Amino acid sequence: MLELRHxxxxxxxxxALTLRALAACRDANQVQRITxxxxxxxxxxxxxxxxxxxxxxxxxxxxxxxxxxxRLGAEHRGGRxxxxxxxxxxxxxxxxGGELLISGSAxxxxxxxxxxxxxxxxAGRLWVEGSVGHYAGHRMRRGEIMIQGAAxxxxxSHMIxxxxxxxxQVARHCGYAMRRGTLLCDARPTLSETRFSAPVESQSPFxxxxxxxxxxxxxxxxxxxxxxxxxxxxxxxxxxxxxxSIRGDFAxxxxxxxxVPLKR
Amino acid sequence: MDEPFQINGVRIEATFAExxxxxxxxxxxxxxxxQWVAAAAAAMTGFxxxxxxxxxxxxxxxxxxxxxxxxxxPGVAILAFAVSGKEMEKQIVGRAGQCILTCPTTAMYAxxxxxxxxxxxxxPLGKSLRxxxxxxxxxxxxxxxxxxxxxxxxxxxxxxxxxxxxxxVGGGNFIMLGKSRQAVSTACRAAVxxxxxxxxxxxPFPGGATRSGSKVGSKYPALPASTNDAFCPTLRTSxxxxxxxxxxxxxxEIVIDGLSDDAIATAMRVGIKAxxxxxxxxxxxRITAGNYGGKLGRHHFHLAEILK
Numbered sequence: 001m002l003e004l005r006h007x008x009x010x011x012x013x014x015x016a017l018t019l020r021a022l023a024a025c026r027d028a029n030q031v032q033r034i035t036x037x038x039x040x041x042x043x044x045x046x047x048x049x050x051x052x053x054x055x056x057x058x059x060x061x062x063x064x065x066x067x068x069x070x071r072l073g074a075e076h077r078g079g080r081x082x083x084x085x086x087x088x089x090x091x092x093x094x095x096x097g098g099e100l101l102i103s104g105s106a107x108x109x110x111x112x113x114x115x116x117x118x119x120x121x122x123a124g125r126l127w128v129e130g131s132v133g134h135y136a137g138h139r140m141r142r143g144e145i146m147i148q149g150a151a152x153x154x155x156x157s158h159m160i161x162x163x164x165x166x167x168x169q170v171a172r173h174c175g176y177a178m179r180r181g182t183l184l185c186d187a188r189p190t191l192s193e194t195r196f197s198a199p200v201e202s203q204s205p206f207x208x209x210x211x212x213x214x215x216x217x218x219x220x221x222x223x224x225x226x227x228x229x230x231x232x233x234x235x236x237x238x239x240x241x242x243x244x245s246i247r248g249d250f251a252x253x254x255x256x257x258x259x260v261p262l263k264r
Numbered sequence: 265m266d267e268p269f270q271i272n273g274v275r276i277e278a279t280f281a282e283x284x285x286x287x288x289x290x291x292x293x294x295x296x297x298x299q300w301v302a303a304a305a306a307a308m309t310g311f312x313x314x315x316x317x318x319x320x321x322x323x324x325x326x327x328x329x330x331x332x333x334x335x336x337x338p339g340v341a342i343l344a345f346a347v348s349g350k351e352m353e354k355q356i357v358g359r360a361g362q363c364i365l366t367c368p369t370t371a372m373y374a375x376x377x378x379x380x381x382x383x384x385x386x387x388p389l390g391k392s393l394r395x396x397x398x399x400x401x402x403x404x405x406x407x408x409x410x411x412x413x414x415x416x417x418x419x420x421x422x423x424x425x426x427x428x429x430x431x432x433v434g435g436g437n438f439i440m441l442g443k444s445r446q447a448v449s450t451a452c453r454a455a456v457x458x459x460x461x462x463x464x465x466x467x468p469f470p471g472g473a474t475r476s477g478s479k480v481g482s483k484y485p486a487l488p489a490s491t492n493d494a495f496c497p498t499l500r501t502s503x504x505x506x507x508x509x510x511x512x513x514x515x516x517e518i519v520i521d522g523l524s525d526d527a528i529a530t531a532m533r534v535g536i537k538a539x540x541x542x543x544x545x546x547x548x549x550r551i552t553a554g555n556y557g558g559k560l561g562r563h564h565f566h567l568a569e570i571l572k
Contacts, residue, residue, distance in 0.1 A: 142405065163404065182404070204420045205294065205335035205371045206404065206413050212336065213406050255400065 002049035004064025004085075010039030011088070015071035015114075017045070019060045019079045019098075028053050056080075067107070073100040074114065076124065084225065086130065090114060095143070096122040103225050105130030108152070111145055112138035121145070121162065125217075129226055134171075137164045140181060146214070146231045156183045159256055163210075167230035178249050178256035186234055188244065188260045196248030201262060203242035211235040237261035269568065271540040275550040276567050281437045281532065282555035283563040286315075286345040287352045288432025288523055289387055290375030292328065293364055294339035300369045305340045307363035312344075312355075313469050316478070316489055320355040321345045321434060321521050323466035334373045335422070341375050343466045345434045345521040349385065352429060357392045360423075365393055368418050374409075374427035385430070390414070390423035433563050436465075436520035436528035438536055439477065439495065439552050441512040447547020448514045451539040455518055458538035464527035465520050477517040480556065492554070512549055525563055533570045 002017075016036055025031045032046025045051065054061070058079035066072060070088035073081045076095040083091075086104035092111040110132045111121035120139035131149030138154065140162045150168035159178040170189045175196070188199070214235055218228035238261045246258040268278045293308065295301040305324050312322035322344040333339040346352035364372050372389060390412030394401045397414040403425075404411050410425035440455070442448040456472030459465065467473070482490035493499045494507040495515040508515070518535055522528040536551055553567055 161403070180402070182402070202419055204413060204422060205337060206411060206420065206422045208335045208337075209411070209422070210404070210406055212334070217407075255402075257402070 001052045001054050001061045002045070002063070003052070004049055004062075004066065005047075007065055008038055008043075008048060008068050010041075010068070012043075012048070012069045013037040013071055014066075014069040014088075015074040015093075017060075017062075017072065018074075018076065019058065019081060020077070022060055023057075065104075070107070071114070073126075076100055082223065089133070092121065092126045094120060094122065095124050095126065097124045099124060099221075100126045101222070101226060102126075102128045102130070105149065106132045106136075108133035108135050109138060110136040111140060111143075112136075119160070127222070127226065127228070127231075129228075131168060137162070140164065144214075146228075148228070148230045156181065156256070159183070165231050165234060167234045175249055175256055175258055177252045177254070179252060179254045181256050183256070183258045184234060184238060184243075185258065185260055188246075189258065191246060191248070191258070195251045196246050196258070197250075199244035199246050199260070201242060202245050207235065207243070208239040211239040234261065267568070269571075271537060271571065273546065274540040274548050276536070276540075276571060277550065277552035278568060279553050280555055280558070280564045280566040281435070281553035282558060282561040283433050283435040283437075283528060283565065284561040285563075286347060286432045286434035286521065287349050287429055288343065288345050288521070289352065289356065289427050289429050290325065290523075291342045291344070291356070291360075291389075291427060292333060292339055292373040292375045293342060294328075294333045294335055294337040294371045294373070295367070296337060296369035298338050300367060301338050301340055304364050304367035304370045305342060307367065308342060308359050310363075313474075315345070315347050315351075315434070319346065319351050320359075321466070321468040322355075322359075323468045325466055326461070326463065335371055337371070343432075343464075343521070343523070345432050345466075345468075349429055353387050356387050356427075357389070360389055361393055361396075365396065365414075365416070365421050365423075371422040372424060374424045376428045376430055378428045385428060386426040387429050388426050390425045393421075393423055430523070432521065432523050433525060433528055434521040435561060436522060436532055436563070436565055437517055437554050438532055438539075438567070439515055439517045439554060440539055440548060441495070441508070441515045441550045441552065442544065442548040443511060443513055444547050445514050447544040448516045450544045451542045451548040452516050452518065454542035455535035455539040459518075459520070459531045459535045462527070462531050462534065464524060465522035465531045467518055467520055467531075469519055473516050473518050475516050477515065477554065480560075507552075509550070517554065525565075528563070529565055529570050532565055532567075536567070536571060 034045040035042045061082045063084040071090045074093040078098040081100045089107035090109045091106045092100045123143045126145045134152035135154045137156045139158045145164045147166045153171045155174040157176040159181040165184045174189045215232045241262045243259040325341040325343045328339040394412045402413040414421040452473040477492040478489040500506040
């Protein structure tokens with residue numbers, strides 16, 4: 001477990017902080033010597049965090065206000081990466097397995113590609129108790145993103161596949177150039193009438209299956225301080241009452257779907 | 265050596281049933297209500313009594329409550345058995361497409377958990393049926409399992425991508441002999457009713473029983489099997505090998521397919537005891553079992569061992 005000693009005065013590239021890297025270390029001393037880019041300098045992990053060994057073999061837990069730490073959980077492949085606090089941009093970038101759980105809010109480009117890569121998140125489950133910034137789920141290929149709070153502009157832009165749930169408000173340009181994939185929102189977002197279809201009411205047993213899976217996981221696997229209720233409630237409404245389904249983005253020949261629960 | 269014995273006055277032969285390795289699978293079918301479930305299940309399991317002529321032996325294993333199905337709707341579990349994996353795949357895909365996909369409000373799921381993710385023993389379900397969606401189908405992965413959502417006229421047909429195929433056992437059996445059709449029918453029905461609630465097995469013949477028990481071979485080269493003349497009452501004086509006693513006028517056979525030897529042994533025990541205690545007015549006289557001398561099938565169910 002890593003506890004932030006104090007907030008850094010420059011942005012930190014935390015992409016080197018992975019479960020794989022820590023698992024490869026023999027002891028806490030070696031962990032402390034992992035280096036992170038801090039502005040134009042390198043700093044050792046031990047300078048920024050208190051390192052406490054843990055018996056949980058496939059879990060990394062980090063605590064603190066990590067808003068200046070970017071790329072946390074980037075390319076995460078397996079096991080559980082648990083963050084108690086807010087995080088910066090590009091959290092979970094290009095993750096391809098395992099679970100990334102964030103108890104606070106995240107910045108922009110959640111699970112999005114890095115640099116010039118064209119594909120975003122490829123698998124796994126990413127859970128955010130708070131809100132997220134712009135471009136969350138950009139170019140997502142597979143996996144699940146669940147956001148208890150709100151999302152900024154360009155949510156699910158260029159989405160290829162996968163499932164994103166947002167229990168809070170969704171801002172502008174959501175689903176921009178989405179090709180496939182499923183976005184579940186609590187309220188209907190503002191969408192272009194030429195790029196997206198009119199809503200169609202429907203109900204499918206698939207969402208009961210999904211709701212059971214997510215709520216069972218949330219009840220048994222989600223640790224403190226995560227609550228998970230809003231996402232589970234959104235899914236339960238969609239499963240039990242049905243939903244409005246909006247398809248698009250027709251500008252790219254997309255067959256993505258944006259679902260909003262029917263309110264009774 | 266087993267000795268014959270009696271249960272409630274019914275003689276139990278010192279013999280064994282001989283059963284065979286088969287390929288097996290379990291499917292779960294759900295629908296909006298029990299009526300649609302029943303319609304889909306009846307279609308899916310129709311013409312599925314024997315691999316000899318139907319290619320598959322398939323029947324409802326049990327009804328499932330809403331708490332037992334993946335989507336929380338009423339459903340049934342269906343067991344299927346075939347001689348080969350290729351035939352199993354052909355039958356299941358064809359039946360799923362023509363009998364489940366077609367039936368209003370249904371969905372279809374795997375009823376067997378995959379024990380080995382890298383095994384190639386899978387039967388395609390949605391993997392084959394998805395093309396009916398003509399490009400509008402949606403694939404979703406939940407907890408590592410892929411599902412297809414195929415647009416149809418009542419909404420969506422939800423279907424698991426595939427279902428695992430496992431090893432099963434087919435041909436567990438016991439033959440009931442008695443004085444009259446009525447007596448043996450009563451015994452049959454009691455046996456089938458007792459077997460019905462058991463998990464892991466089916467009795468695929470009509471009403472769970474057959475009167476056309478067969479033997480291997482025929483005087484006609486094209487036929488793989490023919491009537492079991494040893495138990496045909498009208499041939500008792502014509503064939504040298506009649507197995508009927510003087511007071512036995514009717515025989516009926518219950519065939520059981522199961523996912524394990526234990527499942528079949530349990531079903532045979534429960535069924536035989538229920539038959540022996542049925543109200544046949546003394547009309548049920550003897551219970552025996554069919555085998556090929558132990559030379560064809562490697563699963564042997566000795567009546568004495570099962571019933572002790």
